[in-house]
């Protein structure tokens with residue numbers, strides 16, 4: 001039997017993203033995913049532990065979290081939809097909007113997971129290069145990529161892996177006037193403080209994505225949310241309510257609720273991370289490494305000035321038990337670009353010393 005002939009064609013064509021090895025033990029400092037390096041505050045962990053008493057029941061805390069998020073974001077509850085991580089939000093958006101051969105504009109280099117959701121629905125991903133400062137092209141130029149089949153433009157703001165804002169709110173507003181769905185991924189919002197939320201008042205074709213994975217340190221719980229117009233949220237929840245009523249777990253919902261209730265403690269961690277980021281950038285610049293501006297929990301840097309290639313660098317830092325991400329494989333980046341999450345403040349010295357050692361050995 002040829003099983004392949006039974007598999008949907010778009011699934012046959014999916015190319016699995018090669019993220020590399022993931023199972024490192026605790027002796028490694030893993031700086032590959034932009035995770036929050038700090039464990040969440042005790043009050044949040046205790047709330048999650050207490051929630052385990054209810055795991056024989058289906059989750060019931062969705063409305064409570066939505067009410068908290070309504071206060072946190074200033075949006076109405078009817079504008080909020082919860083998802084099992086943002087990667088799931090991408091699939092819901094694709095399922096609602098993408099028919100065969102519909103087109104979605106994404107930028108390179110950027111976060112690639114949305115692309116696969118589009119491919120899965122037999123849509124087409126149109127990749128538009130960012131300019132040399134990793135910003136979106138002018139609207140005039142971008143318009144050349146918009147066709148009668150274009151449905152969505154995806155803006156990752158700030159962008160993974162470059163760390164910068166690829167579009168201003170004025171540019172996002174110009175895109176919204178094209179009458180397409182504009183998805184703005186704000187997974188790192190709390191590190192940057194900049195958001196497109198104000199545009200939701202005027203445009204019903206805007207979708208903003210937020211996650212509890214990064215700032216709130218709950219990556220392992222998989223909880224995120226979408227903000228949009230009540231009409232779009234209604235379409236999205238039609239799918240959720242029909243196919244996956246209980247899409248987030250009780251511990252995840254509890255962790256998210258407790259995080260908002262304990263926001264001051266979360267804020268302290270954000271400040272610590274931003275401070276370590278500043279020190280790390282200073283140290284890298286001192287040894288002639290070019291760093292790119294970052295509004296996230298990671299930075300990207302370039303080793304060309306010191307003549308070391310990413311692949312060699314990453315192999316050696318792994319021997320030092322520091323795991324970085326090779327982003328030289330992204331289209332639009334070079335063989336000298338490296339991605340690194342911000343370590344805990346007590347790990348900074350070890351990280352910087354190891355980088356110095358690796359550079360000495362490779363020079």
Ligand SMILES: Cc1ncc(COP(=O)(O)O)c(C=O)c1O
Pocket residue numbers: 033034084085086087088111156159160185187210211212213219223224
């Ligand atoms: C820009 C961006 N969007 C979405 C995600 C996925 O977030 P989640 O953990 O909520 O699935 C990530 C994770 O790295 C990201 O960097």
